[in-house]
Amino acid sequence: MSQKRRTFLKSLGLAGLAGLTLDVNTLQAAPKVPAKGKDLSIVSLSGKVQAQGKGIPGVAVTDGINVTLTDAKGNYELESNAxxxxxxxxxPRGHEFANEKGIARFYKRIEPARGRFKADFELQKLNQDDSKHNFIVWADPQMISKADAEEFKTKSAPDTKQLLDSYGKDTLFHGIGCGDLVWDHFELFDDYKEGVATTGIPYFQVIGNHDMDLNARTDDFSSETFKKLFGPSYYSFNRxxxxYVVLDDVFFVGTAKKYIGYITERQLAWLEQDLAQVKAGTTVVVNLHIPTNSGDKRRNNLKDEPMGGVVANRRELYRILEPYKAHIMSGHTHVNEKVFEGDNIIEHTHGAxxxxxxxxxxxxxGSPSGYGVYEVNGSDIQWYYKSVGKDKAHQLRIYPVGAVKEKPEHxxxxxxxxxxxxxxEWFEDGKSMGAMQRETAxxxxSxxxxxxxAKPAKHKWxxxxLTDHMFFARPSASAQRVMVxxxxxxxxxxxxxxxxxxLKLSHS
Known part of the structure; x- marks a missing residue:
């Protein structure tokens, strides 16, 4: 592979992933810049959060700028603007996630009259303790055609449903659509929603770089279509x-397919307020599309980080998360990777x-097409990666001696x-041979x-x-069987x- 092609592949953001000609007829027209973009007039928000007719105290309510809490009777008031x-x-914990055919609905679009808007929220209590619950992370369904959508709906979504059913009907699950739900073709959002409905669980959505309005004049208006379909692009919830926190870390720079990994000041200021209501030491799960960090620069000996491949101002996010035990869920790169930041942050970048x-x-x-599965017990989280079409125990793939040309005897x-x-570790003809050697390869x-x-024919680019999760061992000349x-x-x-x-014959 030439350095030019490798650099192209790794550029991710500013160069764009696909390098393909965009059919503008498949995109919606440029969103009209709302008049309220110039309007800072005050809008007074008020309402009640209740379940079974009884107000719920201490629920965080926000307009995406400021956060307030409901009072003892479940009422709230919030001074907002246009x-x-x-x-x-x-x-709040202990309540169902209101949803429409699986798409989470936890918001009301503000439609003020005389500077006021009233929004009540009716919740349903869960009939079980939610201290134990699970969640799924779907990263990058990224459909560009009806053929892609059919594969998603007939393979990926049913595989997820089958896994969910294996846990039993009383197991609490929710899903995260971790961005790039489609690939610039907004008519396929309907197919994404059909896939979600197939699973039978509520899904919360993250905006990805291919879910943005590419004709927007600035980042401020790049999420208009996403918001119409799925609501706010940053928010939180509890189980x-x-x-749980969802952030929009894809910053559109004003021309099609150009973006950087960046979290705006408005979001960071909101996040500080949101987490001010959360006790230090709590486990916080942050969901975003572009990884905050990766090993890409190290693996490929790059001079600079790809601006569209990691979050430029991630240090501020890490600072805000310092008091908590944090897990960051990301996608975007179509690889599996774990990145650790200090003792309290694990980033899970998911295969697509x-x-x-x-x-x-x-x-x-080389990771199979798949998704992340997370099992929660109290404040602890365990996880595994589920390969589509494979048993959940499918967690490794063995290659014959010499399959990696740089390691001809391994x-x-x-x-x-x-x-x-x-x-x-590995075993040769039943004998323990110790740990395998991990190397970047x-x-x-793949x-x-x-x-x-010339390949793959469908997308030749x-x-x-390179990955950090390849392992090597050198069997003896007389070895017949190997177990890993x-x-x-x-x-x-x-x-x-x-x-x-x-093994040799199967790969020959």
């Missing part, structure tokens, strides 16, 4: 002991639902959800499917990406055993 689009709540843009079964780093293994707490199947100007055993940080053990001869 730049605010919505009044919305941070759904059990966990506080669409894999390498619906060109086959894997992402650029067999290789991709352990896609690896982090430093994992243990990856290309996944052999090389086979993606490397070169797709190329393999990967133990995750939660002591779950995943094993794959192969005949070296059969």
């Amino acid at each position: 730049t605010a689009d919505f009044v919305y709540i941070s759904v 059990g002991e966990i506080h 639902v669409c894999g390498a843009w619906w060109t086959g079964p894997i992402c650029q780093d 067999l290789s293994v991709n352990v896609w959800n690896w982090d430093p707490e994992w243990k990856v 290309f996944d052999p199947l 090389v086979e499917l993606h490397l070169g100007a 797709v190329e393999p990406s 055993q990967a133990t995750d940080r939660f002591k779950n053990v995943y094993k794959e055993e192969v005949s070296l001869e059969d």
Whole structure:
């Protein structure tokens, strides 16, 4: 792979992912700049948050600028202005997530009359304790055609439904659509919503760079279509002991397909207020599209970080999260990666639902097309990566000796959800051989499917990406069978055993 092609692949944001000609007929017309963009007049918001006719105290209510709490009777008042689009709540623990065919509805669009707007919120209490609950993270469904949409609706969404059903009907689940729900073709948002409805659980949406209005004049108006469909682009909610936050970290720079990873001051100021209501030490799950950080610069020996590949002002987000135990959920890069910031922040960058843009079964780093599954017990979270079409125990792939050309005498293994707490060891003909050696490398199947100007045929610009979760071992000349055993940080053990001869033949 040439350096030019590799640089193109890695540029992500300012160069654009696809390099394809955009059919403007598939995009909505440029959003009209609302007159309120010049209007700072005061709008007084008020209302009540209640369940079964009884007011709920202490519920956070916001206009996206300031945050207030409901009083002892569930009433709130908030002085807003005409730049605010919505009044919305941070759904408190112990309550259902109101939704419309799975799309979470926790907001009211502000339509003031004489400078006032009244919005009441009616919640339903859960009939069970939500201290134990689970959630799904779908990153990058990213559909550009009806063919992509059909694959999403007939494979990805049903796979998710099957997994959910395996937990039993009383298990609490919600989903996060972690951005790039579609690929600039807004008519496919209906297909995304159909997929959500298939799962039977409520989903909260994150805006991605391919969900933005590309004809907007500034970032301020780039989320108008998203807001019409899904509500605010940043907000929070609660379930059990966990506080969830959604942020918009895709900053549109004013021309189609150009953006940077950046969190606006308005969001950061709002987040400080939102978290001021959350006790220090609480587990906070932050959901955004562009990873706050990655190993991309290190792996590819880049001089600078790709501006569209990480969040430029992430240090401020980290500072705000310091008092909490934080998990950051991201997508965008179509690879699996874990990034640690100090002792209190883990970032989970997810492989894509669409894999390498619906060109086959894997992402650029060899991770299968799939999604994250998170199991919550109190303040603790455990997780795994679910490959579409595979059992949830499918957590590694073994390659024959020499599959990685730089390691001609070694067999290789991709352990896609690896982090430093994992243990990856191997056995030769039943004998323990100790830990495998981890090295940064290309996944052999990704090389086979993606490397070169002619493939994959569907999107020829797709190329393999270096990954930190490749492992190597050198079997002896007489070895016949090898078993790889990967133990995750939660002591779950995943094993794959192969005949070296059969393995070689299956990849020949």
